[in-house]
Amino acid sequence: MTLTIKEKIEQLRDIIRYHDRRYYLENNPEITDFAYDQLVQELQNLEKTHPYLITADSPTQRVGGEPLIQFSTINHKIPMLSIDNTYSDKELREFDQRIKRMAGIDMHRDIEYVVELKIDGVAITLWYEKGLFVHGATRGDGFKGDDVTANLRTVRQIPLKLEPPDRRQKIPSVLEVRGEIYLTNNEFQRLNEDREEAGEPQFANPRNAAAGTLKLLDPRITAKRRLSIFPYAIGYFEELELATHKDCLKLLQGFGLPVNPHTRLCKNIDEVIQHCNTWDKRRSELDYMIDGMVVKVNSLALRDQLGATSKAPRWAISYKYQPEQATTKLEEIEMQVGKTGTITPVANLTPVLLAGTTVSRATLHNFDEIRRKDIRAGDYVVVQKAGEIIPQVVSVLKEKRDGTESVFCEPEICPECKSTVRKDGVYLRCHNPLCLSQAKRRIQYFASRQAMDIEGFGPALVEQLVDKGFLKDYADIYYLTFDDLVNLERMGEKSSSNVMHAIEESKNRDFDRLICALGISNVGFHTAEVLANHFDSLDTLATATQEELEEIYEIGPVVAKSIVDFFRNEHTRDIIEKLKAARVNTRKLARQTSTNNPKVAGRSFVITGTLQKYSRNEAEALIRKSGGRIISSVSKKTDYLVVGDDPGSKLDKARELNVHILDEEAFENMIQNSKE
Numbered sequence: 228m229t230l231t232i233k234e235k236i237e238q239l240r241d242i243i244r245y246h247d248r249r250y251y252l253e254n255n256p257e258i259t260d261f262a263y264d265q266l267v268q269e270l271q272n273l274e275k276t277h278p279y280l281i282t283a284d285s286p287t288q289r290v291g292g293e294p295l296i297q298f299s300t301i302n303h304k305i306p307m308l309s310i311d312n313t314y315s316d317k318e319l320r321e322f323d324q325r326i327k328r329m330a331g332i333d334m335h336r337d338i339e340y341v342v343e344l345k346i347d348g349v350a351i352t353l354w355y356e357k358g359l360f361v362h363g364a365t366r367g368d369g370f371k372g373d374d375v376t377a378n379l380r381t382v383r384q385i386p387l388k389l390e391p392p393d394r395r396q397k398i399p400s401v402l403e404v405r406g407e408i409y410l411t412n413n414e415f416q417r418l419n420e421d422r423e424e425a426g427e428p429q430f431a432n433p434r435n436a437a438a439g440t441l442k443l444l445d446p447r448i449t450a451k452r453r454l455s456i457f458p459y460a461i462g463y464f465e466e467l468e469l470a471t472h473k474d475c476l477k478l479l480q481g482f483g484l485p486v487n488p489h490t491r492l493c494k495n496i497d498e499v500i501q502h503c504n505t506w507d508k509r510r511s512e513l514d515y516m517i518d519g520m521v522v523k524v525n526s527l528a529l530r531d532q533l534g535a536t537s538k539a540p541r542w543a544i545s546y547k548y549q550p551e552q553a554t555t556k557l558e559e560i561e562m563q564v565g566k567t568g569t570i571t572p573v574a575n576l577t578p579v580l581l582a583g584t585t586v587s588r589a590t591l592h593n594f595d596e597i598r599r600k601d602i603r604a605g606d607y608v609v610v611q612k613a614g615e616i617i618p619q620v621v622s623v624l625k626e627k628r629d630g631t632e633s634v635f636c637e638p639e640i641c642p643e644c645k646s647t648v649r650k651d652g653v654y655l656r657c658h659n660p661l662c663l664s665q666a667k668r669r670i671q672y673f674a675s676r677q678a679m680d681i682e683g684f685g686p687a688l689v690e691q692l693v694d695k696g697f698l699k700d701y702a703d704i705y706y707l708t709f710d711d712l713v714n715l716e717r718m719g720e721k722s723s724s725n726v727m728h729a730i731e732e733s734k735n736r737d738f739d740r741l742i743c744a745l746g747i748s749n750v751g752f753h754t755a756e757v758l759a760n761h762f763d764s765l766d767t768l769a770t771a772t773q774e775e776l777e778e779i780y781e782i783g784p785v786v787a788k789s790i791v792d793f794f795r796n797e798h799t800r801d802i803i804e805k806l807k808a809a810r811v812n813t814r815k816l817a818r819q820t821s822t823n824n825p826k827v828a829g830r831s832f833v834i835t836g837t838l839q840k841y842s843r844n845e846a847e848a849l850i851r852k853s854g855g856r857i858i859s860s861v862s863k864k865t866d867y868l869v870v871g872d873d874p875g876s877k878l879d880k881a882r883e884l885n886v887h888i889l890d891e892e893a894f895e896n897m898i899q900n901s902k903e
């Protein structure tokens with residue numbers, strides 16, 4: 228039985244939604260990001276040829292449309308009020324007593340509260356009509372906010388269509404969901420690393436980064452930064468019977484929205500206080516920032532009775548945690564050289580206790596930041612810790628200066644190799660390919676978990692091995708001997724043989740990990756996956772031209788140039804020869820090819836003319852599905868030209884270059900064989 232296009236599209240959408248849920252709600256993805264992107268791409272191709280089948284809830288609507296000129300404004304149906312703050316247990320008890328007094332409740336009776344983590348993000352509202360996501364806005368001034376619908380669509384945790392958990396649950400005609408948009412600490416770090424490499428200023432904290440991302444006029448950029456959401460309330464609604472806040476959250480959860488798992492129903496104010504204090508200690512366990520807890524009356528009837536002031540509801544209060552800050556002396560400003568030569572300033576501090584750990588170093592971001600805050604060596608500074616992220620210098624206590632502080636001068640030479648540095652955006656960069664600091668960072672990155680994953684091969688070991696001259700580049704790792712390791716500090720026989728074993732094991736890593744590990748500028752894990760899918764070996768990648776690379780979906784001119792420059796470098800060629808000689812895997816492993824049709828997998832195809840049975844996009848999707856690649860123009864490296872009616876000049880070119888030519892029938896045979 229063959230599916231109609233409409234059925235095919237719906238089937239694909241269901242598959243994509245299923246994977247969205249696995250990824251974002253259950254935190255348990257089944258497929259790689261790359262495979263996911265391919266599904267979306269396939270759907271996009273089908274929709275492009277059948278635009279009348281595009282619906283507002285299709286997952287393709289997430290990838291980001293055309294950039295906007297400016298945001299329009301949306302009026303909130305119910306104002307988005309702020310919440311009053313408290314800072315102590317005493318104030319929480321006063322809040323509880325105030326409520327009882329106002330509502331005429333006996334002081335000895337308990338009131339039920341729901342306590343939620345106060346996510347340090349950006350408040351937004353989502354408007355659903357008949358279950359479909361219609362628009363979303365920022366809080367703005369509380370009465371009207373910016374229409375950021377296009378950006379919110381890119382957030383994969385936000386369902387574009389509400390799915391009731393069972394058939395008895397009716398979809399309300401209108402439902403307004405309120406929540407907090409945030410970035411995980413992980414994603415924040417990734418984003419800042421990318422910015423550092425691109426010479427752009429880093430974001431100070433995850434909240435600024437989330438707010439900046441939500442206000443981007445180009446949703447395609449928003450789509451690349453993975454924003455997350457925790458819904459925390461229902462605003463306006465129709466046709467629902469809800470008695471408590473807990474009911475509201477349960478409903479949202481049922482509709483596929485990711486309600487925070489640490490939300491708790493407390494029987495009375497004592498339990499509330501206990502829960503707040505517990506999370507003050509536990510907050511560093513989370514992969515996102517919280518700045519306190521929010522306490523809400525559970526009963527919606529009691530809420531109505533209490534009402535609101537002009538600024539804040541009387542039935543909710545936030546319990547703010549003390550910011551994790553400390554004051555200490557900045558002893559010296561040190562220069563750190565990154566793996567691509569970026570030089571960043573780091574503050575060496577007099578050790579101070581901050582959020583449970585002793586801190587002796589803090590990031591200063593970049594040189595503009597030092598100038599802007601007028602940070603000097605010898606200053607007393609306020610340092611702050613943001614979750615798992617290294618602490619940062621927030622401000623300078625200028626009144627504590629005594630004249631011995633020294634004004635900071637930007638270095639003109641690399642602190643490690645002494646070669647002249649050049650300005651690159653807000654950063655300075657050392658361009659010496661033989662710089663030892665860069666080598667250390669590159670080797671560390673190569674061995675790191677996201678790259679070749681060599682267990683036990685940490686920064687301290689790399690430092691020693693480079694200083695002793697055992698390692699000049701990462702390929703040398705594969706030529707280390709047990710004797711090299713065993714005499715090092717903190718190394719012993721057991722750990723040396725463990726490291727030797729881990730090195731040996733890393734020779735069989737997948738091709739995409741190797742590409743990532745090479746440390747090519749602008750090529751992170753995701754781009755490495757894209758490249759690994761397109762090329763079958765390091766040799767073919769190394770000889771790819773700028774044009775060939777740019778033809779790959781998702782590879783732009785900047786990335787393409789980085790790749791070509793990297794492989795053109797003579798030093799790179801030596802390293803690759805060494806890796807190969809050590810039998811490090813440089814090829815795509817069999818299981819990495821999507822479908823096992825040897826005729827199609829890994830081959831490149833160009834299509835010209837009109838096919839009878841397939842649209843252009845369908846034909847492309849079929850080729851991709853079997854592991855083949857689509858190229859837009861014919862070259863010597865093209866494996867097949869598929870020819871339909873009225874072919875263009877590509878046919879002449881293919882004949883000239885002796886490229887295999889397939890008519891529609893031959894193409895169909897080839898593709899169909901791949902289905903078995």
Ligand SMILES: [Zn+2]
Nearest residue numbers: 641644657662
């Ligand atoms: Zn240098």
